Structure formats: C-alpha cells, structure tokens
Amino acid sequence: ECGHISLSTPIVRLGDSVTASCVINQNCSRLGLDAQILWKLGPELQPGGRQQRLPDGTQESTITLPHFNHTQAFLSCCLNWSNSLQILDQVELRAGYPPAIPHNLSCLMNLTTYSLTCQWEPGPETHLPTSFTLKSFQSCQNQKDPIPDCVAEDGQSHCSILRKHLILYQNMGIWVQAENALGTSTSPQLCLDPMDVVKLEPPMLWTVGPSHAAAPAQPGCLLLHWEPWKPSLHMSQKCELRHQPQLGGANWTLEGPLPTKTLQYELCGLLPATAYTLQMRCIRWPLPGHWSNWSPSLKLRTAEQVPI
Amino acid sequence: ECGHISLSTPIVRLGDSVTASCVINQNCSRLGLDAQILWKLGPELQPGGRQQRLPDGTQESTITLPHFNHTQAFLSCCLNWSNSLQILDQVELRAGYPPAIPHNLSCLMNLTTYSLTCQWEPGPETHLPTSFTLKSFQSCQNQKDPIPDCVAEDGQSHCSILRKHLILYQNMGIWVQAENALGTSTSPQLCLDPMDVVKLEPPMLWTVGPSHAAAPAQPGCLLLHWEPWKPSLHMSQKCELRHQPQLGGANWTLEGPLPTKTLQYELCGLLPATAYTLQMRCIRWPLPGHWSNWSPSLKLRTAEQVPI
Amino acid sequence: PLDPASSLPQSFLLKCLEQVRKIQSDGAALQEKLCATYKLCHPEELVLLGHFLGIPRTPLSSCPSQALQLTGCLSQLHSGLFLYQGLLQALAGISPELAPTVDMLQLDVADFATTVWQQMEDLGVAPALQPSQGAMPTFTSAFQRRAGGVLVTSHLQSFLKLAYRMLRYLAQP
Numbered sequence: 001e002c003g004h005i006s007l008s009t010p011i012v013r014l015g016d017s018v019t020a021s022c023v024i025n026q027n028c029s030r031l032g033l034d035a036q037i038l039w040k041l042g043p044e045l046q047p048g049g050r051q052q053r054l055p056d057g058t059q060e061s062t063i064t065l066p067h068f069n070h071t072q073a074f075l076s077c078c079l080n081w082s083n084s085l086q087i088l089d090q091v092e093l094r095a096g097y098p099p100a101i102p103h104n105l106s107c108l109m110n111l112t113t114y115s116l117t118c119q120w121e122p123g124p125e126t127h128l129p130t131s132f133t134l135k136s137f138q139s140c141q142n143q144k145d146p147i148p149d150c151v152a153e154d155g156q157s158h159c160s161i162l163r164k165h166l167i168l169y170q171n172m173g174i175w176v177q178a179e180n181a182l183g184t185s186t187s188p189q190l191c192l193d194p195m196d197v198v199k200l201e202p203p204m205l206w207t208v209g210p211s212h213a214a215a216p217a218q219p220g221c222l223l224l225h226w227e228p229w230k231p232s233l234h235m236s237q238k239c240e241l242r243h244q245p246q247l248g249g250a251n252w253t254l255e256g257p258l259p260t261k262t263l264q265y266e267l268c269g270l271l272p273a274t275a276y277t278l279q280m281r282c283i284r285w286p287l288p289g290h291w292s293n294w295s296p297s298l299k300l301r302t303a304e305q306v307p308i
Numbered sequence: 309e310c311g312h313i314s315l316s317t318p319i320v321r322l323g324d325s326v327t328a329s330c331v332i333n334q335n336c337s338r339l340g341l342d343a344q345i346l347w348k349l350g351p352e353l354q355p356g357g358r359q360q361r362l363p364d365g366t367q368e369s370t371i372t373l374p375h376f377n378h379t380q381a382f383l384s385c386c387l388n389w390s391n392s393l394q395i396l397d398q399v400e401l402r403a404g405y406p407p408a409i410p411h412n413l414s415c416l417m418n419l420t421t422y423s424l425t426c427q428w429e430p431g432p433e434t435h436l437p438t439s440f441t442l443k444s445f446q447s448c449q450n451q452k453d454p455i456p457d458c459v460a461e462d463g464q465s466h467c468s469i470l471r472k473h474l475i476l477y478q479n480m481g482i483w484v485q486a487e488n489a490l491g492t493s494t495s496p497q498l499c500l501d502p503m504d505v506v507k508l509e510p511p512m513l514w515t516v517g518p519s520h521a522a523a524p525a526q527p528g529c530l531l532l533h534w535e536p537w538k539p540s541l542h543m544s545q546k547c548e549l550r551h552q553p554q555l556g557g558a559n560w561t562l563e564g565p566l567p568t569k570t571l572q573y574e575l576c577g578l579l580p581a582t583a584y585t586l587q588m589r590c591i592r593w594p595l596p597g598h599w600s601n602w603s604p605s606l607k608l609r610t611a612e613q614v615p616i
Numbered sequence: 617p618l619d620p621a622s623s624l625p626q627s628f629l630l631k632c633l634e635q636v637r638k639i640q641s642d643g644a645a646l647q648e649k650l651c652a653t654y655k656l657c658h659p660e661e662l663v664l665l666g667h668f669l670g671i672p673r674t675p676l677s678s679c680p681s682q683a684l685q686l687t688g689c690l691s692q693l694h695s696g697l698f699l700y701q702g703l704l705q706a707l708a709g710i711s712p713e714l715a716p717t718v719d720m721l722q723l724d725v726a727d728f729a730t731t732v733w734q735q736m737e738d739l740g741v742a743p744a745l746q747p748s749q750g751a752m753p754t755f756t757s758a759f760q761r762r763a764g765g766v767l768v769t770s771h772l773q774s775f776l777k778l779a780y781r782m783l784r785y786l787a788q789p
Contacts (some may be wrong), residue, residue, distance in 0.1 A: 001756060002668040028668050042655060073656050079664065086664035090654075090759045422720070472719070476727045477631050503631075542637035544630070595630050603661065 002028035003037075003088025005077050011128060011181040014095040015069050021062040022077030022089060023054070037061035038085065040076040041093075068095050071127040096127030098183030102157075102176045105187045108199040108290070111231040116166055116194045118150075119158035120176050120187060130180040134159040140173040140191035147172070168195050197287040202295035203239060205280045208264050219303045221268040228260050228279040228282055229292065236260065239282040242294070243267070246275040257285075272305040310336035311345075311385050311396025319436065320405040323377050329370040330385035330397060331362070340534070341358065345369035346393065348384040349401075379435040380391040404435030406491030409504050410484045413495045417506040424474055424502045426458075427466035428484045428495060433606040439460040442467040448481040448499035455480070458559050478504050496530075504596040509537040510603035511547060513588045527580040527611045532573045536590055537600070544568065547590040550602070554583040565593075580613040623686065628735050629787040636780045637651040642721040643769045643776070649714055650769075654762050659770035664766045668762065669753045674699050679782040687741045689782065690732055696775055697729035698747055703768045706752040710761045716730050718765065725772070 008019045022037055037059060039046040049061040061077070076090045100123030107118040112228060118134055134150035137143050147166075150159040159176075166172070175189045208223035226235055240256030255267065260282060279294040316327045345367060347354040357369040369385070384398045408431030412590040415426040426442055433591055442458035445451050451567030455474075458467040467484075474480070483497040536545055563575065568590060578584060587602040651657035659666075674696035678688030704722035709715075736742035755761040 001760075002665055028664070078661075084660055084663070087661045087763070088665055089757070090656075090763075131730075270623045471723060475729045475730055476724070477635060478727070502636075542641055543634055595627065595634065 001025070001089070003079070004088045005075065005091045007075075007091055007093075008108050010091060011094045011096070012068055013182060014068050014097060014127065016070065016095070018065045018068045018075075018093060019062065020075055020077075020091070021045070021063075024059045024077075024079065024088060028088065035059060035079050037156055038078045039063050040078055040079065040085075040087075041065065042070075042073050046075075051213040067084050068093060071095055074207070094128060094181075096180070096182065097124070099126055099130050099178035099180055099185045100124055102132065102178050105174070105176055105190055107174060107190065107192060107197050109192075109194045109197050110160075111198055111200075111229075112276045113160070114163040115160040116197075117158055118174060118190075122157050122178065126180055128180040128182065129154075130178055132157065132159070133177045133179070134161065134174065135177055136161060136165075136172055136174040138167050138170065138172050138173050140189070143173075166194050169193055175217075184307075193288075195284075197290065198232070198235070198284055199290045200235075200237070200282055200284065200292035202292045203228045203260075203280050203282050205241075205278060205295050205298045207284050207298065207300050208271065218268070219272040219305045220270045221266050222270065222278070222300050222302060224265045224267055224278070224298075225263050226261065226265075226280055226295075232284070235284050236286070237282045237289075238285040239280055241267070241278060241280045243276050243278045245271055246277060246299075252266040265301075270302050272302050275299060275301045309333070309397070311387070311498055313383065313385050313399045315383075315399055315401075318399060319402045319404070320376055321490060322379065322405060322435065323375050324403070325329055325372055325374045326383075326401055327370065327372045328385075328399070329368055330388065332364050332367045332385075332396060332492055336396065343367060343387050346386045346388065347371050348386055348393075348395075349373065350378075350381045350542045354383075376401060376602070402436060402489075402513075404488070405432070405488065407434055407438050407486035407488055408432055409492045409493045410440065410486050410495040413482070413484055415482060415502075415505050417498060417502045418468075418510075419506055419537075423468040424505075425468040426482060426484070426498075427464055430465050430486065433604045434488055434490075436488040436490065438486055440465065440467070441485045441487070442469065442482065443485055444469060444473075444479065444480055444482040446480050448479050448497070451481075454537050474502050479502055505598065506540070506543070506592055508540050508543075508545070508590055508592065508600035509597045510600045511536045511588050511590050513586060513603050513606045514522040515606065515608050526576070527613045528578045529574050529576040530578065530584065530586070530608050530610060532575055532586070532606075533570055534573075534588055534603075536568050537586065540592070543592045543597075545590045545597075546593040547588055549575070549586060549588050551584050551586045551613075552579070553579055554585060554607070559599070578610050580597075580610050583609045585608060623739060624735070624786055626787065628731070629783055632728070632783050633780065633787060635724065635731060636776050636783065639721065639724045639728060640773065640776055640780075642717065642724055643773050646714065646717045646721055646765065646769050647773075649717060650762060650766050653711075653713060656762055656766045659766050661693055662763045662767055665760075665763050669755070669764060669767075671703070671764060671767050671771070672699065674775060675773065676778045676782070679778060684782070684785075687736075689735050689738075690739075690741065691743075694729055694732040694736065695747055695777055696779075697725055697732065698749070700768065700772050700775070701726045702715055702749040702752050703764075706755065707765050707768065710765055711758065714762075716764065721769075745763050773782050 003024045004023055005020055005022045012018055032186055037051055039049050049063040051061040072094050074090050075093050076087045078085045078087050092096050102120040102122055105120040107116055109116050113157050132152040136147040138145035150161050152159045171191050171193050173189050173191055176187045178185050203226045205226045208225055237258040237260040238259060240252050241258055242252040244250050244252045278298040281292045281294045283291045311330055311332045313328055313330045320326055345357055345359055347357050357371045359369040362368055381401050382398050384395045386393045386395050410428040410430055410518045413418050413428040415424055417424050440460040444455040446453035458469050460467045479499050479501050481497050481499055484495045486493050511534045513534045516533055545568045546565040549566055550560040550562050552558050552560045586606045589600045589602045593598050676692050678685040678692050706719055710718055755764050
C-alpha cells in the first residue's frame with residue numbers, strides 16, 4: 001500500500017483523544033526521503049503530526065487529536081505532490097457514548113398474531129450504531145431453555161417473540177440488552193406469563209333495535225347488548241360500561257362489573273329524552289390482564305317521559 | 309395400510325372418465341371375507357363398484373366414473389362396519405382443461421425500476437393450478453444466452469425481468485409458457501429491444517409566474533414552461549401540448565411537435581379573458597417509444613383584452 | 617478504411633448518444649454520492665494514489681473528427697468501454713450505499729460496449745474473438761475502493777466526453 005493509517009481505535013467516547021499513525025512506503029513517496037506527511041480531519045488540515053523515518057526507510061507520522069468531539073469525521077493522511085495535496089489513505093472516525101440501561105420494559109400479548117410484543121425506552125442518543133436485543137428464557141429463575149434472541153430493527157424500540165417460542169401460562173424471564181462499540185447494558189429482568197399481559201380489544205356494543213322481540217325501553221332506560229372481542233371469547237372477563245349525557249360538562253357514570261356477554265341489558269336511571277354517549281371495556285378476570293381501551297362511542301337517545 | 313385407493317390419474321380432462329380401485333387388506337376388514345366395499349364421491353354413494361377376492365385374500369373393488377364433470381371432488385373407499393359407513397381411504401380428483409395459448413403478450417420498460425414488465429391474457433379458466441412462465445433469450449434468432457425464467461405469481465398475468473438480466477439496446481426474444489397437469493402451451497415469440505418499449509411518465513407543465521423576469525403574457529397568450537420526466541432526461545424526445553377553453557363542448561387543440569424542454573414558451577392565438585385547460589405528453593423520438601399519458605391538467609386564464 | 621459518415625446507421629448513432637447520456641448521468645450520481653458520503657470530491661487529490669494503484673486511462677486517439685479512422689475509433693471505443701466495465705467490476709464491495717449505483721453504471725457501460733461490438737460485427741470489422749479483460753487493479757481497503765471509484769468515474773467521464781463529441785459529429789445530418 002502507498003500510505004496506511006492505523007488507529008488506536010476507530011470508535012471513541014465523545015471528547016476522548018484519538019491517536020493515529022500513517023506510514024508512507026518508499027516507492028509511493030516519489031518525492032525523495034523527506035516528504036512531509038500532512039493530516040486532514042474532514043476538509044481541515046490538522047497541525048501537530050510528529051514525523052520520523054523508520055529503519056526500513058519508510059516515513060511515519062503520528063498525530064493525537066486531544067478531544068475528538070465530532071460524532072463522525074474522515075481522517076486523511078496526505079502528501080504534497082507537484083503542488084497539490086494528495087490523499088493516500090483515509091479512515092472514518094466515530095465518537096459517541098456506550099448505551100444507557102434500557103428502561104420501562106413492558107410487554108403485551110397480541111391475541112390476533114399470538115405474539116408477545118415488548119417495548120422499552122432506549123435512553124439518550126449514543127451517536128453510534130446500537131443494537132437492541134430482547135433476551136428471554138422459559139423460566140424466571142434460571143437461564144435454562146433460552147428463547148432465540150429477538151433483535152429489534154434499526155432504530156426500533158420493540159420486538160415481537162413468535163408464538164412457537166412461548167410457553168403460555170408459564171412465567172418467563174425477559175430483559176433487553178443494548179450494545180454498541182463502546183459497551184453493553186442490560187435492563188432489569190421482567191418475569192411474566194404472556195397470558196397475564198394480554199391486551200384485549202374493546203367489546204362490541206349495540207342497542208337492541210325496536211325490531212327485536214324485547215319490550216321497547218321505558219323512559220329513562222336503554223336496551224343494550226354487547227359481545228366481547230372474538231379472539232378473547234375463551235377468556236373469562238368482566239366488563240365496565242360508562243355513560244354520559246350529551247350535556248356540556250357532564251361527567252361519566254360508571255356501571256360495573258358487568259358480565260362479559262349479554263343478549264339484552266336494561267340500563268335505567270337515565271334522564272328521559274336525552275342523548276347519551278355509551279362506551280364499554282373489558283378485562284380478563286379473575287385471572288390477571290389489561291383493561292381493553294374503551295369501545296367506540298354508541299350514541300343513543302332515551303325515550304320521552306309519557307305524561308301521567 | 310387398511311385400505312388403499314389407486315387411480316389411473318388424479319387429474320383428468322373435464323367430462324373424461326376416471327377409474328379407481330380400492331384394496332382392503334385382511335386384517336382391516338374384521339367383518340369376515342365378503343365385506344362389501346362401498347364408494348362415495350363427495351357425500352354421495354356411488355353404485356357400480358366391481359368387487360373381487362384376490363389370491364392373497366384381500367378384497368379389491370374397481371369403479372369407473374364415466375363422465376367426471378366436477379372440477380374437484382373427494383372419492384372415498386368405505387366399508388359398512390357395525391352399521392356405520394367407515395371411510396378407509398380418500399383421494400382428491402380434479403378435472404379441468406389444458407391451458408389455452410396465452411395471447412396479447414406485450415411488454416413495457418419501467419425507467420424507475422429499470423425492469424421489463426410483460427403481461428398477457430391467460431385465456432379461459434382451466435380449473436387447474438396453472439403456472440405461467442416468461443421465457444426470454446438475449447437474441448431473437450437463437451436460444452443462446454437464456455435469461456432466468458420469470459414465473460408469474462399465482463393468478464397473475466404479468467412478470468418483471470430485472471435490469472441485470474437485460475441487455476438494453478439489443479433485441480431479445482420473449483414468450484410466455486402456460487403449464488398445468490393436462491398440458492403446456494406457448495405464446496408466439498415477441499422480438500423487441502427493451503428500450504424501444506419504454507413508457508414515459510408525463511412531463512411537468514407549469515406557467516411562468518409573474519415574478520419571473522419574462523414580460524407578462526399578452527392578451528390571448530399564455531407563458532408556459534415544461535420539463536420532461538426526470539428519469540428520461542437522457543432520451544431525446546418530442547412533445548405535444550393540447551389546450552381547450554373551459555367553454556361547454558369546446559374541443560382540444562393540438563400544438564406540436566414541441567421541443568422536449570423549454571424555460572419559456574409563449575402560446576398565442578387564444579381567446580382573451582378565457583380559462584383554459586392545458587395538458588402535455590412526450591414520446592421518445594426519433595428512436596421508437598410509447599407516448600406518455602397526458603400530464604395532469606394545468607388551468608390558466610388569459611389576460612383581459614386592453615381597450616385600444 | 618470505412619468512410620465514416622455513410623457507413624454508420626443513424627439509429628446506431630442515436631442509440632449511442634442516448635447511452636452515453638445515461639452513463640454520464642449514472643457517473644454523476646456516483647460522484648455525487650462519493651462526495652456526499654465520504655467527502656471524496658476531487659479526483660485531483662487522488663492522482664498519486666491512482667498512479668500507485670495502477671488505474672489505467674484509455675485513449676480515443678483514432679476518433680478526432682479531423683482524421684477519424686472509423687474502424688480504429690470503434691475498436692478503441694469498444695475496448696475503452698470494456699476496460700471500464702472491468703474496472704467497475706473491480707470496485708465490487710465498495711459499500712452497501714454505493715453498490716446499486718455502481719451496479720447500474722457497470723450494466724449501462726456493458727450494454728453500450730455490446731451496442732458498439734454488435735455494430736462492428738454488422739460492419740464486418742469486429743475481431744474474431746471478444747477481447748479478454750487485462751489485469752485489474754486490486755483494492756485492498758474500503759478507502760482504496762472508494763478512491764478507485766472517484767478516479768475510475770472521473771476517467772470514464774472524460775472518455776465519454778470525447779466519445780460524445782465524435783458521435784455528435786457523425787450523427788450530424
């Protein structure tokens with residue numbers, strides 16, 4: 001090679017020093033033996049190269065950049081040749097931070113794809129390519145039966161473990177490991193049964209139409225029926241209903257716990273001839289789970305008060 | 309095996325006959341030696357099974373379905389056993405047609421992906437899994453330098469040959485082959501240079517805004533400028549402009565050929581104080597190509613006539 | 617020797633002009649990326665390295681319009697394109713970001729070489745055997761491949777400039 005730069009390390013902590021040396025072999029520097037080696041950091045010349053002639057006749061220059069505070073830059077080793085600066089070798093320098101400990105690791109079990117999706121907060125920018133890997137074992141106590149690593153896509157802070165790697169209804173240990181050239185850090189371990197972190201989709205809420213055989217709703221009452229989210233039919237759940245008259249500033253009123261499923265439910269105690277907004281949500285119960293979001297609003301109007 | 313069906317062929321031409329035989333070995337038919345073998349086609353029992361006892365003691369029944377006109381059905385070999393019909397083996401029968409000759413093969417060169425996309429009409433439904441493969445060679449005369457087969461996705465009648473398999477500006481031979489269990493058919497060969505079937509995207513058409521240094525348009529004139537579609541900048545082209553006053557039932561007027569690119573073009577001979585719709589299209593020229601679609605409409609209004 | 621003007625079909629010349637313009641735009645795209653991504657913007661800074669790596673340049677000496685020697689010119693045009701096709705292939709592994717641009721450039725140069733070769737065959741002036749690729753420079757580091765990319769593209773652009781002038785001259789009605 002004509003000129004060759006060697007580096008203490010191509011990746012340093014932001015602000016640390018970088019030392020590089022460049023060796024120019026004889027048949028390249030046709031300028032005679034005292035060719036002066038010059039350094040460029042990006043477009044700017046860098047003074048301070050210490051040059052010496054090695055026993056084998058090659059020239060070597062060493063330079064130390066005391067506080068390297070670019071996240072990325074090219075360092076070039078050059079020679080002056082017939083009045084033009086010639087680049088003979090170039091290396092990419094990078095600087096940043098070791099990964100912080102990922103925090104707020106949480107997981108949700110998706111009953112449509114039956115995969116366990118975990119997400120975390122990666123912590124401050126490291127300025128370096130940093131990989132996040134979800135590590136998990138089929139037990140919380142020991143690291144027997146490891147589950148294949150789940151490597152998050154670049155720049156993503158979530159990863160999904162496929163159903164075939166999960167043993168449902170058993171506790172598993174999960175943590176996330178962050179790694180870059182400057183170090184590795186590991187989040188605290190979560191210990192959970194995937195089925196205890198199921199996030200349900202909201203139930204479906206309807207009104208029982210007049211055509212239905214049931215008696216029409218009395219004033220101040222509404223006839224409702226609902227069904228849980230289909231993929232969760234096998235799970236015993238409890239549900240909550242909230243309603244709010246469409247009058248400025250009115251609060252929600254909560255009804256519950258309600259059974260998971262009913263063909264017909266009469267909600268009374270409402271104002272007659274008033275428009276109401278109704279929503280419902282369910283949660284796996286008595287086994288652990290997460291509340292679903294509230295269902296889309298159902299807007300209904302109570303019947304007029306019949307003059308007695 | 310308890311019972312085993314063997315077939316002349318599992319796939320026949322619609323309406324042809326199908327012959328099947330079923331052998332029941334001894335240890336399966338616990339009903340003694342003269343157990344009667346029954347056939348079912350889908351849910352229906354099929355009379356006409358000819359049964360015989362083979363020298364080795366096994367029972368064999370043979371049945372012929374004279375005109376099989378289902379596109380798909382299951383044929384089951386059964387035994388009566390303690391008053392219930394027991395299925396011992398089942399095969400899937402399929403019927404359809406050999407593929408017709410694919411026709412209307414045509415190709416377009418896409419300058420964004422730089423791939424050659426060919427499409428064809430598959431012909432009538434064959435009722436059978438039928439694969440379509442685009443075959444091509446880097447010359448029209450011989451089948452030297454074959455290009456890798458381009459297999460269309462299921463149910464699709466197009467396929468795209470990647471840039472790296474093409475030699476642009478040279479003629480290549482292309483045809484499509486259709487194949488299913490009942491036969492193969494081949495379209496006539498196309499002989500084309502991919503660059504001669506480039507489909508251009510429309511040019512960009514603007515008005516020269518008043519802020520532009522140019523003199524404002526005179527009454528009955530409009531100041532326009534346009535640019536060809538960027539990926540086709542290297543191709544010499546000619547373009548056409550068409551304009552139409554926004555008056556009920558007015559026809560398009562065609563202007564052309566126009567140069568591929570102009571910073572400023574004054575279109576005159578228009579009605580003053582009238583709203584116009586303008587569109588433009590281009591074609592590779594003088595080398596062969598396809599007209600682009602007309603560009604999106606540009607709506608402009610000509611200046612008022614200044615009272616003399 | 618062939619009379620330049622009459623013996624070359626107009627469609628051949630028009631195709632060549634189109635192919636040169638395409639390769640020039642591919643080359644410009646590669647030069648832009650080398651400059652933006654690796655700050656290697658000036659081939660003049662890499663001349664010494666180019667000598668050392670042994671990156672060849674190819675003449676188009678038979679092509680000047682005054683004394684155009686058609687067979688020699690077509691042959692030089694083809695062998696030049698053939699050389700650049702090889703040089704671009706030698707850049708393989710340059711970097712994931714640049715690879716698609718280098719691949720496109722290399723394919724377009726190869727197709728242009730085929731167009732010229734096909735025309736030489738049609739004129740009956742093509743040598744019996746296709747030329748074989750000579751020794752290519754070996755790039756031993758990522759930097760050398762990037763520097764090689766700058767130099768090869770710069771030489772190719774100068775080569776195409778001469779070729780374009782010659783083709784325009786021949787294509788004049």
